Amino acid sequence: MIRIAIIGLGLIGASLGMALRNADPKESPLGAVEVIGYDREPRVVRAARGRLAIDREAHSLAEAAREAQIVIVATPVRAIHEVLSELATLLPAGVIVTDVASTKAQVCRWAADLLPATVSFVGGHPMAGRERSGPEAADPDLFREAIYCLTATSATAPQAIEVVEALVRAVGAKPYYIDPEEHDAYVAGISHLPLLLSVGLVTTTSATPAWKEMAALAATGFRDVSRLASGDPQMQRDILLTNPHGLARWIDEMIRFLVTVREQINTGDAPAIEQMLQQAKAARDAWLDSKPHLRPGEADFNAMPTVERPSLLGFRFPKREK
Amino acid sequence: MIRIAIIGLGLIGASLGMALRNADPKESPLGAVEVIGYDREPRVVRAARGRLAIDREAHSLAEAAREAQIVIVATPVRAIHEVLSELATLLPAGVIVTDVASTKAQVCRWAADLLPATVSFVGGHPMAGRERSGPEAADPDLFREAIYCLTATSATAPQAIEVVEALVRAVGAKPYYIDPEEHDAYVAGISHLPLLLSVGLVTTTSATPAWKEMAALAATGFRDVSRLASGDPQMQRDILLTNPHGLARWIDEMIRFLVTVREQINTGDAPAIEQMLQQAKAARDAWLDSKPHLRPGEADFNAMPTVERPSLLGFRFPKREK
Numbered sequence: 001m002i003r004i005a006i007i008g009l010g011l012i013g014a015s016l017g018m019a020l021r022n023a024d025p026k027e028s029p030l031g032a033v034e035v036i037g038y039d040r041e042p043r044v045v046r047a048a049r050g051r052l053a054i055d056r057e058a059h060s061l062a063e064a065a066r067e068a069q070i071v072i073v074a075t076p077v078r079a080i081h082e083v084l085s086e087l088a089t090l091l092p093a094g095v096i097v098t099d100v101a102s103t104k105a106q107v108c109r110w111a112a113d114l115l116p117a118t119v120s121f122v123g124g125h126p127m128a129g130r131e132r133s134g135p136e137a138a139d140p141d142l143f144r145e146a147i148y149c150l151t152a153t154s155a156t157a158p159q160a161i162e163v164v165e166a167l168v169r170a171v172g173a174k175p176y177y178i179d180p181e182e183h184d185a186y187v188a189g190i191s192h193l194p195l196l197l198s199v200g201l202v203t204t205t206s207a208t209p210a211w212k213e214m215a216a217l218a219a220t221g222f223r224d225v226s227r228l229a230s231g232d233p234q235m236q237r238d239i240l241l242t243n244p245h246g247l248a249r250w251i252d253e254m255i256r257f258l259v260t261v262r263e264q265i266n267t268g269d270a271p272a273i274e275q276m277l278q279q280a281k282a283a284r285d286a287w288l289d290s291k292p293h294l295r296p297g298e299a300d301f302n303a304m305p306t307v308e309r310p311s312l313l314g315f316r317f318p319k320r321e322k
Numbered sequence: 323m324i325r326i327a328i329i330g331l332g333l334i335g336a337s338l339g340m341a342l343r344n345a346d347p348k349e350s351p352l353g354a355v356e357v358i359g360y361d362r363e364p365r366v367v368r369a370a371r372g373r374l375a376i377d378r379e380a381h382s383l384a385e386a387a388r389e390a391q392i393v394i395v396a397t398p399v400r401a402i403h404e405v406l407s408e409l410a411t412l413l414p415a416g417v418i419v420t421d422v423a424s425t426k427a428q429v430c431r432w433a434a435d436l437l438p439a440t441v442s443f444v445g446g447h448p449m450a451g452r453e454r455s456g457p458e459a460a461d462p463d464l465f466r467e468a469i470y471c472l473t474a475t476s477a478t479a480p481q482a483i484e485v486v487e488a489l490v491r492a493v494g495a496k497p498y499y500i501d502p503e504e505h506d507a508y509v510a511g512i513s514h515l516p517l518l519l520s521v522g523l524v525t526t527t528s529a530t531p532a533w534k535e536m537a538a539l540a541a542t543g544f545r546d547v548s549r550l551a552s553g554d555p556q557m558q559r560d561i562l563l564t565n566p567h568g569l570a571r572w573i574d575e576m577i578r579f580l581v582t583v584r585e586q587i588n589t590g591d592a593p594a595i596e597q598m599l600q601q602a603k604a605a606r607d608a609w610l611d612s613k614p615h616l617r618p619g620e621a622d623f624n625a626m627p628t629v630e631r632p633s634l635l636g637f638r639f640p641k642r643e644k
Contacts, residue, residue: 233599277555283528
């Protein structure tokens with residue numbers, strides 16, 4: 001039996017616990033597991049227990065570290081530094097450590113700096129999430145068929161890679177090996193830039209005095225583009241702060257795009273605008289075509305609510321002019 | 323019986339035809355109607371007939387205008403100028419003209435300039451749409467419970483307002499009277515800015531040499547924020563070109579936002595970033611709370627696919643480093 005400690009029992013930590021405990025020991029590449037859970041917040045631990053995400057609770061990081069063969073650090077990104085510092089003095093030789101953070105370069109540097117050579121580290125980032133956070137939103141199927149980024153270097157012990165890869169497969173995900181810097185550059189464009197655009201849309205529109213009237217007209221287009229703004233602010237803050245280099249590039253690209261489009265609209269350059277719109281449509285449609293399905297049982301990757309309609313609750317009919 | 327001519331049988335024109343023809347004459351505020359359809363493209367007319375969107379076809383604008391009491395111009399925005407110019411010489415006195423364009427100020431100016439005083443114009447904009455276009459995507463329920471913006475001035479004949487309002491209610495929508503300039507300023511923020519951000523996300527990311535690798539990692543966050551980039555390029559082009567003033571303001575606001583965030587990320591200003599993220603989440607969550615339902619029978623306005631997962635078709639496992 002393999003003992004796995006999960007440090008941080010939020011959405012991802014608790015979902016991993018549920019997925020690991022649900023896996024059939026006869027079919028899982030990890031075999032039988034025991035999941036030890038630790039979180040600074042007793043409320044979170046209770047909720048994780050309630051979701052059957054852990055076998056038992058550790059009352060300190062030391063207690064969690066003492067018996068584990070695998071330690072999964074599932075805290076927000078910036079807390080990982082502190083957790084790894086403490087673990088460095090606690091972990092017995094041979095323990096394998098991994099994390100689940102959305103940025104990888106800084107975390108991998110911390111691991112190299114802080115952890116003793118007797119401990120192996122493989123960075124991880126499951127490409128799975130939800131708007132809602134906490135163990136209450138945890139789902140043992142969250143990782144099913146998901147791509148799970150893993151970082152490893154020539155210095156990483158082959159056995160550590162095998163064990164973490166088995167863990168990824170045990171929760172139903174697919175390992176995808178990638179360089180930490182490359183990972184951060186890519187997700188800056190396809191994950192963190194969309195987050196910033198969502199937040200920017202809500203920040204700019206909701207700050208105007210006319211927001212109430214605008215909000216009455218806003219429908220599914222606004223809803224979809226703004227969706228990521230409803231995520232967990234602390235997690236998002238850490239993501240933005242630990243990927244400054246990757247983000248700066250995409251922010252600059254986006255500003256350049258907006259300046260170009262503003263000029264095209266001002267000068268009424270119809271051919272340039274139409275070409276841009278056609279190229280974007282072609283690129284997105286090709287991308288969608290490459291993703292014909294979601295997880296088993298889930299709706300089409302393409303299936304989106306398509307009717308733009310604001311609700312009428314709270315709607316006041318303005319006096320009509322005649 | 324009221325004869326209604328629909329000029330342009332794309333998604334909105336054909337959906338209006340279907341909705342008008344489906345309405346029970348005993349319950350509809352318009353009573354019995356006959357729908358005459360015209361489109362420059364014979365292929366589009368055939369498709370609209372196939373969807374039972376029209377009672378009969380007109381073979382020219384003149385034929386459509388000759389008998390109609392209400393004319394709905396449902397062409398892309400910039401074609402409306404030409405259509406109104408032609409209609410001006412064709413329409414008998416007393417005819418009521420309306421449109422369905424996504425921008426209203428310029429269309430209302432065209433109508434005032436071009437149409438004779440014997441013809442009434444009330445601008446319209448149903449807050450309803452789909453990604454797919456053309457009569458093939460038409461839906462008689464597209465406008466059910468939708469907000470339908472209407473413009474009218476002190477010069478508009480009260481009877482024209484009553485008739486267009488009856489038309490809006492006949493297709494199941496809710497009239498919302500608004501000044502054309504105000505309309506354009508509002509939709510620039512909640513509809514055209516999201517469109518530009520969607521297009522900008524796809525344009526910037528898909529232009530990079532690493533797009534193929536990035537695309538493999540892109541999941542539902544990217545999909546949702548980029549969704550509007552899959553719309554009809556010609557319709558979008560016209561929308562952007564006929565709302566330059568409204569858009570310029572929001573493009574500038576968005577650039578200011580991105581410059582501010584870039585600085586906050588560069589200097590590692592965690593409190594400012596967290597405050598921004600918290601305010602955006604609060605604003606969006608409050609907006610969502612004000613929209614608890616979509617159309618009858620449709621899923622929750624809140625219900626979104628939440629699991630981020632790219633498909634694995636075409637996925638190649640990179641060689642792992644050891």
